[in-house]
Amino acid sequence: MLDGPRFWDDVQALATIGALDPKGIRRLALDTQDNHARLWLAEQGRSLGCQVYFDALGNLFLRREGQDDSLAPLLIGSHMDSQPLAGAHDGALGVLAGLAVLRTLQEQSIEHQRPLEIVSWTNEEGARFAPGASGSSWFAGQREYDDIVAALDDNGVRFGDALQECLMLLEGKGLVYRPAPFVPHAFLELHIEQGPVLEQLGKPVGVVSGIQGVNWYRIEVEGVANHAGTTPRQARRDAFDGAHELVSAMKAGIREQDDDLRFTIGRFSLWPDAVNTIAQRATFTIDLRHPDQQVLDALDSRFHALAEQEWSGCAVSLEATSRVAPVAFSEHLLAVLRESAGSVCARAPELLSGAFHDAIHLAHVCPTAMLFTPCRAGISHHPDEHIERQDAVISARVLAEAALRVLG
Template sequence: MSVQQLRINQERLWQSLMELAQIGATEKGGVKRLALTDLDKQGRDLVVSWGRAAGLSITIDQIGNVFMRRAGRNPALPPVMSGSHIDTQPTGGKFDGNYGVLAALEVIRTLNEHQIETEAPLEVAFWTNEEGSRFVPVMMGSGVFCGAFSLEHAYAATDTAGLSVKDELQRIGYLGDQVPGQHLVGAYFEAHIEQGPVLEDAGKVIGVVPGVLGLSWYDCTVTGMEAHAGPTPMGLRKDALQVATGIMQEVVNIGNRYPPYGRGTVGMVQVFPNSRNVIPGEVKFSMDLRNVTAELLDTMHQEILAFIEQRSRDTGLKIHAERVSYYPPCPFHPDCVEAVRNATAALGYSTMDVVSGAGHDAIYTARLAPSGMIFVPCKDGISHNEIEDAQPAHLAAGCNVLLHAMLASAGVVQN
């Protein structure tokens, strides 16, 4: 069999996904395996045991990131890496993150089976606390790895019970020795379910991911005055909710003004005093703006702030908006995007470009090494949900693309 004809084992990939999904399985068919819990330890131990069985050497760094290496002919070359995460949301599914890790492992198993040697080493990685469900910040392991925040900051994070990241890493046996970021990476690929409806809606099998949307998060507070809903005439009210809803609608309008990747969302609202017959005196709410370039995202930022300032002048109400989080858009490396695109074309899968609207560990690896992503459809675009689902054939297709993209990057030894 020529390298071009090489395909992964669909059944083996599916069975591995289903076996890992039994650790933390929920009654509704999903998975609850929060970072650094006993269940996370069981999941880690299982994946590491599979790596050892495939002949991989194991390295764990000080934030608990795990790297499983298959040697290449030239050990001086940095590894071509692929992976994701195996921690889940409290109501998580079987595929988010897990697919990326086990697809990378299936690539290794396939190469072993066919005795194919690469020039550069290959590595399977899984990163600590990507979801951020138990500890914040999200994407903790890859964030520490690339220097987005310090190891000490991550260690100090605690859950609702006051348990710290460092203590929990030590407790489950995944407090490694390697300094994060001292692990060289030649290139990084991450296979993932789309977590959205675009591929399924378009009837495409593979999403080539040129980049990830940047986001700006804000907390906004509108301050009016509580008053009795009956005796207070409409023209004399200082209704914080009515002013707030105008701003909320503008958030959506701004998202619609900058297609195809503009996003505007209000996801959290708190109304005070939240009483049926009292005019609201204070409203706190979140604002979420996203787009594909820093320039567009900055334009949206300026527009919402200008709108808020004008509303405050027009109504006389105090409005305070604070940006609480900012992630710049992340374009992936042209070489990695091209490797995915070429592999998809050679394999004959239907495809389209899909910019990711969600965060992934690849955002952080892209700061240190050429990185790229591969998307496959998920049923009804649903993720972070126990009913999350994907077709075995689509998962296999994404894994085949991953296989050939990694081989193109690592180089195949010609015997």
């Protein structure tokens, strides 16, 4: 059986890397703390006799050989990077649960037919370099390497430059460079729910049937800066007014949609950002999510049509910065997860993920499925993010049971 106390010790140990005072963590992709976490994970793998690999995007793999190493490996994992002011479990829990499965197999001398690899994907969050899920999307052939490495953070640091520092660090520690992606036999990911459903149901684990699609947009509204006190209303071309009208028109178009639709403006800025100056430029982002691609496509067309109009005399430019199609997970793996949950605890409910995860990309190259464990009040991306130890251990044991069934 999976060692629950040891698993929880690993959860606490990783939470110290990038820890903030008084609570929370900050491990932005490819920063010093994120790289420290990679080295910590690599050391855990080496201590278990695993070969540790990294690839061209800095994805880190811990490999335990099987009885037939010619077979494609089962891949288990998630990510260790975080939001700027985050909790300790988003992403990290899935990597550490994979490590716990690996530790169980090694310390109990359990043999299995095919190899097992635990993976930590690079830049899932997208908090430093947008869009996120860089490592998994490249691995799955969904994004081009050159596009990923060209991204800049808020300080003008290029993704590719930060990546090279990371790769040099890993190479300097004697890890093995494996540049090309491969096709896994299957991929399993455990993650905190980031929602309230499992807690409300009183369930320690849930089976995830699929993930909503996500469209990201960056919009600029261009007006004319002028004096706030002397410019008459009819003479104004106020970028803020234009942005407000445009957003109102967009939201009017989504009210007819079902409750699965998610529309979020996460960033909004004005320039020249002076209290007594009419805004010349308003820039904002939109995060749009839905499980039906047809709904996303229809709203995409509407947004582009609205952006072709003038609003309060201002011109608009709209850029789609990311598009990730919705996915339904492997029915075979979902059945495995249901059976595994039933052997560890009670029957697990099924949920649809409203957040995107690395699994959304892996589903394009191999059978893929996910488990959720509850988080208190559904809070995530925040220092108050909290999971119960008992729930986490049960979820990790369900993952271990499923892994044994898939490994053969």
